[in-house]
Each structure stands twice: as C-alpha cells, then as structure tokens.
Amino acid sequence: MAAIGVIALNTFRESLRDKILYNLLLFAGLLIGLSVLLADLSIMEHHKIVADMGLAAINLTGVIIAMFVGISLVNKEIDRRTVYTIMARPISRTCFILGKYAGLALTLLVNVAIMLAVFLITLSLYHVPIGVAIFQAVGLIFMELLVVTAIALFFSTFSSSMLSAILTLGMYVIGHLTTDLKGIAGKSPSETANMIMNGLYYLSPNLEAFNIKGQAAMGISVSPDYLVLASLYGFAYAAVLVTGACVIFQRRDF
Amino acid sequence: MERIVNAIVIEKLTKTYASGWLGRPPFVALSGLSLTVERGEIFGFLGPNGAGKTTTLKIILGLVRATSGTAMLLGKPAGDVETRRKVGFLPESPYFYDYLTAEEFLGFYGQLAGLARTEIAPRISALLELVGLVDARSRQLRKFSKGMLQRIGLAQALIHDPELVILDEPMTGLDPVGRKQVRDLILSLRDRGKTVFFSTHILPDVEMICDRVGVVMKGRLLASGRVEDLLRQGHTQSVEIVCQDFNAEDSATVRSYATRILQQGRQCLVVLPNADLVDRLVTEIRQRGGRLLSVTPHKASLEDLFFPSPRHTTSDVPTEVLSGRQN
Numbered sequence: 001m002a003a004i005g006v007i008a009l010n011t012f013r014e015s016l017r018d019k020i021l022y023n024l025l026l027f028a029g030l031l032i033g034l035s036v037l038l039a040d041l042s043i044m045e046h047h048k049i050v051a052d053m054g055l056a057a058i059n060l061t062g063v064i065i066a067m068f069v070g071i072s073l074v075n076k077e078i079d080r081r082t083v084y085t086i087m088a089r090p091i092s093r094t095c096f097i098l099g100k101y102a103g104l105a106l107t108l109l110v111n112v113a114i115m116l117a118v119f120l121i122t123l124s125l126y127h128v129p130i131g132v133a134i135f136q137a138v139g140l141i142f143m144e145l146l147v148v149t150a151i152a153l154f155f156s157t158f159s160s161s162m163l164s165a166i167l168t169l170g171m172y173v174i175g176h177l178t179t180d181l182k183g184i185a186g187k188s189p190s191e192t193a194n195m196i197m198n199g200l201y202y203l204s205p206n207l208e209a210f211n212i213k214g215q216a217a218m219g220i221s222v223s224p225d226y227l228v229l230a231s232l233y234g235f236a237y238a239a240v241l242v243t244g245a246c247v248i249f250q251r252r253d254f
Numbered sequence: 255m256e257r258i259v260n261a262i263v264i265e266k267l268t269k270t271y272a273s274g275w276l277g278r279p280p281f282v283a284l285s286g287l288s289l290t291v292e293r294g295e296i297f298g299f300l301g302p303n304g305a306g307k308t309t310t311l312k313i314i315l316g317l318v319r320a321t322s323g324t325a326m327l328l329g330k331p332a333g334d335v336e337t338r339r340k341v342g343f344l345p346e347s348p349y350f351y352d353y354l355t356a357e358e359f360l361g362f363y364g365q366l367a368g369l370a371r372t373e374i375a376p377r378i379s380a381l382l383e384l385v386g387l388v389d390a391r392s393r394q395l396r397k398f399s400k401g402m403l404q405r406i407g408l409a410q411a412l413i414h415d416p417e418l419v420i421l422d423e424p425m426t427g428l429d430p431v432g433r434k435q436v437r438d439l440i441l442s443l444r445d446r447g448k449t450v451f452f453s454t455h456i457l458p459d460v461e462m463i464c465d466r467v468g469v470v471m472k473g474r475l476l477a478s479g480r481v482e483d484l485l486r487q488g489h490t491q492s493v494e495i496v497c498q499d500f501n502a503e504d505s506a507t508v509r510s511y512a513t514r515i516l517q518q519g520r521q522c523l524v525v526l527p528n529a530d531l532v533d534r535l536v537t538e539i540r541q542r543g544g545r546l547l548s549v550t551p552h553k554a555s556l557e558d559l560f561f562p563s564p565r566h567t568t569s570d571v572p573t574e575v576l577s578g579r580q581n
Binding site: 002003006007010013014017018080081082083084085086087088089090091092253254 | 312315316317318319335336337338339341342343344345347348349350351353354358362363365366367368407410411420
C-alpha cells in the first residue's frame with residue numbers, strides 16, 4: 001500500500017513541475033475573468049452568466065488535464081522506459097496502476113481546488129450569491145474528472161497516446177449524449193441500429209449525471225440523495241475501468 | 255535454513271514475438287537458453303546487439319513473460335515481487351524522471367524499495383559519493399550528461415544494498431575514466447559478497463573483471479564458463495618471435511607456417527599460428543647463427559573466439575613477406 005502512495009506522490013510531483021499545467025490554470029483563470037466581461041455585456045441574468053461560465057471553465061480545464069495527462073500516464077512510462085526500473089522494485093503492477101491513478105486524482109483535486117478558489121473570489125467580487133449549489137456542482141465536476149481519468153488510463157494501458165486520446169475523447173462525447181442514444185434506440189426502425197445504440201448507452205458512462213452546472217448557476221441545489229447516487233455511480237464506473245486497466249497491464253510485456 | 259547456491263537459474267528459456275503481419279514468421283528472441291549464475295560471482299553476459307541479452311534480463315526481472323522455460327532468481331520464480339527487494343537493476347540507456355533532482359530521485363527509489371526514511375538519507379549521501387555526483391545532488395536530472403545519468407542509474411540500482419545486481423550494458427555512454435570507475439564498483443560489489451550479472455558487448459571489460467561468462471548469439475547460448483577456460487578451448491593463440499641476423503625467407507618452417515613475416519634491417523619478426531612450432535623455429539634461428547630477441551605468446555580474446563571478423567581470423571591471412579619496409 002505504501003508503494004501506491006510513493007507512486008502517487010511522484011505522479012503529483014511530476015504534474016507540479018510541468019509548465020503546461022500552469023498554463024492551463026492560467027487559461028482557466030482567464031476564462032473565469034472573461035465571464036465577468038461577458039456578464040457586463042449581456043442585458044440580463046448577470047449573476048447566472050458569471051456562475052455558469054466559471055463552472056464551465058473549471059469543467060473544461062479539468063477535462064483537458066484529465067485527458068491529456070491521463071492518456072500519457074502509462075504510455076509515457078513505457079515509451080521512456082522508466083517503467084523498467086519501477087517494475088524491477090518490489091511493487092506489483094496493480095500498485096503501479098493504482099498509484100498513477102491516485103496521483104492524477106490528487107493533481108486534479110488540487111487544480112479544481114485552486115480554480116474553485118479563483119471562482120469564489122470572482123463571484124464575491126461580482127456580488128454573486130454563493131450557495132451550496134456551487135459546491136455541489138464543483139463536487140460533481142470532480143467526480144466526472146475521476147471517471148474521465150479512469151477512461152484515459154484504461155485506454156493508455158493498451159494503445160498509443162494518439163489512439164488513447166481519440167478513444168477517450170470519443171467516450172467523453174458519447175458520455176454526454178447517452179440520453180440521446182437511448183432516444184434514438186427507441187425510435188430507429190432498424191433492429192441493428194437499436195442494438196448498437198442500446199449497447200453504447202449501457203456501456204458508456206452517463207457523464208450528464210454529473211452535470212448540474214446549469215441549475216447550480218441559478219442557485220438551485222440537488223438533493224443529497226442525488227449527490228450520493230451520482231458519486232457512487234462515478235466511483236463504481238471508475239473502479240471497473242481501473243480494474244480493467246490493472247488486468248490489461250498485468251499481461252503486458254515491456 | 256537452506257542456503258541458495260545459485261543466484262540465477264535459467265532453464266530452456268524461449269521467447270517468441272508475434273510478427274504482427276500475416277505470413278511473416280514470428281521473431282525468436284531466445285531459443286532454449288539455459289545458464290546458471292552462482293552467488294557471489296561476477297557473471298558477464300556477452301553477445302552482439304540483438305543477441306537476446308536484454309530480453310533475458312527482462313524475463314528474469316518479470317518485465318517480459320517467457321514463451322516457455324523457467325527462470326529462478328534467488329530461489330524464487332522470476333517476477334516474484336518480494337524477491338525484487340534483494341535485486342538492483344540498471345537498464346540499458348536509462349531514461350529517468352528528469353524533473354527530479356539526484357537526491358529526490360534516489361529517495362524515490364529508496365522508498366519504492368521499502369527503505370525507511372531514516373535509512374534513505376545516509377544511503378543517498380554514500381551512493382552520491384560512490385558515483386562521484388555529490389556536487390550534483392540538488393541538480394535536476396534533465397541537466398545531467400549521459401555519463402552522469404548512467405552513474406546515477408547505478409546509484410539507484412544500489413540504493414537498497416541488494417544481494418543481486420543486474421546491469422544491462424553498464425559501460426554504455428561512459429568515457430574511459432567512467433568505465434574504469436564502473437569496473438572498480440563491480441569488483442567492490444563482489445568483494446562485499448554481492449552477485450553481479452551484467453550484459454555487455456564490450457568484451458575487454460568482461461575479460462578484465464568477470465569470474466564467468468555466458469556468450470549468447472541469436473538467442474542461443476554459445477558457451478558458458480570461466481574466462482580462462484573458454485580462452486583455452488579456443489586453440490587460436492599466436493606467437494610473435496623477434497630475432498636478429500636471421501633471414502626468414504631462407505627458413506622452410508617460416509615459409510610453410512608463418513602467418514606474418516616482417517624483415518626490417520637486421521631484425522626480423524615472425525608470427526606463428528600456435529605455440530607448437532616455436533621450439534622448431536628457435537632451433538633453426540640458432541643453427542643459422544641468428545639471435546633470439548623475444549618470444550611473445552598472444553592470447554586469443556573472447557572476441558577472437560566467438561565473434562571473429564576477417565581482421566581477427568589469422569588462418570585466413572595469407573603469408574606475406576614485407577622485406578625491410580612496413581607501410
């Protein structure tokens with residue numbers, strides 16, 4: 001178990017020393033700042049625009065980090081052969097994968113926390129009421145990021161960085177369209193199309209379950225039951241993918 | 255408690271990689287390779303590039319799975335996680351986490367090896383001293399030269415004071431001084447009772463420091479044993495005789511057997527293919543009033559034995575007489 005922590009902290013340290021991460025955080029800060037400008041230009045619902053854009057900025061930046069760091073988590077170690085010296089140590093391959101995942105999750109947690117702080121400062125400067133809904137929305141954004149990281153990690157254990165990026169992006173897009181897939185499945189006259197759409201619906205993560213940004217921007221919170229259920233769903237989905245990643249990684253030759 | 259005599263036991267190891275293309279035969283990296291490395295010895299694993307050395311090392315470390323055969327490390331099957339606590343490994347041309355400083359890097363590997371924080375700090379200082387990187391302890395690895403990376407790589411392999419040290423081409427990228435340091439380090443490890451198993455294609459290094467060697471070619475073990483024994487098996491020793499006031503062209507022995515004759519003024523150099531003819535030629539030189547200046551036997555190297563090139567194959571060289579001048 002200690003090895004998981006050592007790998008996780010090293011992954012976190014790698015992120016901290018990566019300049020791209022700071023650029024992304026700057027980008028998020030600019031987006032949050034831009035929301036104030038856009039709100040000033042709009043005729044009504046200033047508060048909603050500031051909150052909505054701020055949450056979107058946190059979500060977008062988080063997804064970019066989760067995808068682009070996630071897809072290289074394992075691949076980079078193999079391509080650069082750093083995995084040789086790690087795997088020659090008394091740690092199991094499962095510990096390595098769990099450590100890498102935990103390290104990126106920690107990176108995301110810190111980044112989301114920084115972006116949330118900038119967001120809250122912006123809201124208070126603009127006198128936007130800060131309710132529990134904002135925290136709920138950011139919490140579920142983090143859950144979504146955990147799922148996206150697990151998807152990226154899963155693909156990176158058996159495919160190249162480019163293919164992992166394409167597959168992860170595809171899953172992310174499909175994950176936000178699952179309700180539509182179900183609708184198409186019900187309406188299509190083709191049995192095959194129905195089967196494919198149903199298959200995609202059940203296999204893909206329902207990322208819309210984590211999207212409460214719109215109502216949070218209007219100050220409408222969700223019930224604690226919903227939060228718990230959505231979180232459990234996110235943890236379960238991520239756990240399945242990370243387990244799959246461990247199984248595949250176990251069988252790999254380096 | 256039973257003492258495990260052998261550090262590494264490899265039996266009939268085979269590794270085949272699928273070609274990935276229809277109709278193309280699979281690539282055989284190792285084919286029934288067997289060898290044993292005893293505890294406390296320096297074992298050199300020799301072979302040209304692509305011979306299967308790195309594949310063998312990867313299999314015994316559990317990085318690659320064998321297609322068939324077995325490999326045991328310190329009495330446990332290859333890949334056993336706990337056994338790795340006693341093993342240090344340096345891969346070929348290592349690339350490490352370049353965002354870490356030398357100190358952080360060794361600390362990270364010390365933690366992975368399960369060392370306590372209190373043990374790690376003194377080990378880092380001692381190892382940085384050993385590999386001559388004390389001044390670079392706070393420098394990030396991205397600012398290290400290739401030779402420095404090789405040395406810090408050696409330090410990480412030794413951070414937990416392993417019983418068995420496996421090094422893949424440890425001399426690569428090092429200048430002559432660095433190579434000597436690594437050789438001395440390997441010898442000092444043996445003096446402390448450690449087992450060193452290292453692969454290389456630089457044969458003189460092996461001849462200098464190894465107790466035993468294994469020669470691998472195209473995935474097969476060509477020979478294994480003590481360096482002196484292998485060299486003795488070769489029967490390719492040549493002997494260089496230098497004499498004075500002796501015309502080599504007049505000698506039937508020289509004309510029939512010498513692989514090289516160099517006549518320079520009063521002096522003459524004759525190279526014979528083996529030691530059997532030395533007595534005959536020495537007698538002939540004396541009988542003809544010549545004076546013997548030196549007799550130098552040339553030991554065949556491992557390179558001559560196992561990786562002969564036209565330059566090294568004396569039997570193919572026609573007898574030549576270079577009268578008086580050498581170009």
